[in-house]
């Protein structure tokens with residue numbers, strides 16, 4: 574079963590950002606699948622680290638895109654990114670430093686929530702015509 578999958582409801586009308594979102598969803602899906610399959614903790618940490626690195630790049634590129642079109646909601650969107658980054662780092666940090674061998678359900682729910690509320694509800698605004 575594919576748990577994280579890009580679909581048309583995530584379309585933000587900007588090709589480069591759609592491509593990055595597809596990569597992001599793919600990285601979440603790999604992490605989810607490895608976690609479900611009982612992969613060793615080191616592998617899960619590597620996947621989670623790769624996700625964090627991609628998110629850093631994605632937020633930079635997305636903020637650069639919004640600046641390039643003079644998007645009026647840029648500052649508010651930046652703040653939302655900052656908060657998401659704090660939460661993501663906390664989930665990853667808790668996993669890395671904790672004794673759990675598996676990613677928590679709360680972490681998975683947070684990633685799902687990200688797609689449904691951030692991409693669908695917030696990112697789509699900069700692509701509106």
Ligand SMILES: [Fe+2]
Nearest residue numbers: 635654695696
């Ligand atoms: Fe965003």
Ligand SMILES: [Fe+2]
Nearest residue numbers: 594635692696
């Ligand atoms: Fe985004």
